[in-house]
Amino acid sequence: MTQNEMKQKVAEAALAYVVEGSIVGVGTGSTANMFIDALATVKDKIKGAVASSEVTAERLRGHGIAVLELNDALQQVDSLSVYIDGADEFDPEKCLTKGGGGALTREKIVAAASSKFVCIVDGTKQVDYLGGFPLPIEVIPMAESLVMGIAGKLSGEAKVRAGFITDNGNIIIDITGLKITDALALENDLNEVPGVVTNGIFAHQRADVVLMGTPEGVQTL
Numbered sequence: 001m002t003q004n005e006m007k008q009k010v011a012e013a014a015l016a017y018v019v020e021g022s023i024v025g026v027g028t029g030s031t032a033n034m035f036i037d038a039l040a041t042v043k044d045k046i047k048g049a050v051a052s053s054e055v056t057a058e059r060l061r062g063h064g065i066a067v068l069e070l071n072d073a074l075q076q077v078d079s080l081s082v083y084i085d086g087a088d089e090f091d092p093e094k095c096l097t098k099g100g101g102g103a104l105t106r107e108k109i110v111a112a113a114s115s116k117f118v119c120i121v122d123g124t125k126q127v128d129y130l131g132g133f134p135l136p137i138e139v140i141p142m143a144e145s146l147v148m149g150i151a152g153k154l155s156g157e158a159k160v161r162a163g164f165i166t167d168n169g170n171i172i173i174d175i176t177g178l179k180i181t182d183a184l185a186l187e188n189d190l191n192e193v194p195g196v197v198t199n200g201i202f203a204h205q206r207a208d209v210v211l212m213g214t215p216e217g218v219q220t221l
Contacts, residue, residue: 006122006213007086011035013211013218017118019081020045023073025110026060027085028053028103031120035084036060048073050080052110053103054167070113083114087121087207088133088200094119094207094221095183099136099200102166108198111205119207123214131178136161136200138170143195150193151175170197 001009011034018024018039026036026049036056039049040063048066050073051057057067073080085107087096096119098104111117135156139147144160151158156177164172180186180201187201210221 001213001215003122003124006215007031007120008034009218010120010122010211010213011038014084014118014120015039015042017082017084017116017209018042018046021047022081023047023068023077024049025080025083025085025114026051026056027083027107027110028056029086029101031086031122032056032084033059035120036063036065039063040065047076050110050113052085052107053101056103070110074113080110080114082116082118083111084118084120085111087119087125087202089125089127089130090119090121090207090210091127091130091183093183094210095130096202096207097130097133097135097200098202099138099172100133102136102161102164102172104136104200105138105166105168105198108202108205111202116208117205118209118211120211121213123212126212130180130183130201131156134174134176135178135180137173137175137190138166138168138197138199139173140195140197141171143193144171144173147173147193147195154178168197
């Protein structure tokens with residue numbers, strides 16, 4: 001089974017977590033795109049979806065799925081029934097690294113507004129600790145030098161993501177070469193730096209369920 005086939009299987013398996021008549025949060029990335037395609041087959045059973053990026057919103061609309069702004073959705077419901085998204089890495093505690101596509105802030109917001117976070121991944125994303133994948137930090141442009149200086153004091157190497165601007169108009173600083181043994185502490189520390197919007201560690205908004213595609217089928221963790 002190829003990596004794409006494993007992604008397809010978990011995307012389809014995630015439909016079991018879609019609550020009929022509810023509003024669903026939808027993530028960003030290649031696996032999330034496969035989930036959107038699967039969601040289109042049951043679109044008449046949901047009220048609509050909240051997208052974590054403009055790219056996701058466009059794909060949802062292309063399938064005829066109603067896209068709601070989060071503020072409007074939360075006027076109708078106390079929380080989104082479920083948030084379904086991929087990850088760049090996940091550890092044994094279901095903490096995640098996200099943001100390879102640059103949508104980490106909106107992803108974290110939609111995850112926080114959801115009753116359950118179902119993470120859909122293939123087996124290559126499973127790690128003993130986070131840090132093998134570059135850790136993104138969304139930063140207000142004015143604070144670039146400040147954050148680069150602080151990020152440079154960590155054990156990895158910090159670089160501004162070239163030619164990339166987030167949907168929020170900010171830059172991304174990626175840190176490579178980290179070994180993150182306390183994901184929650186590092187998430188908190190980085191978010192305390194002035195000018196940081198958020199970082200790509202999802203420890204506060206860790207996954208409730210991980211659906212992992214393997215050559216043998218989908219595992220539920």
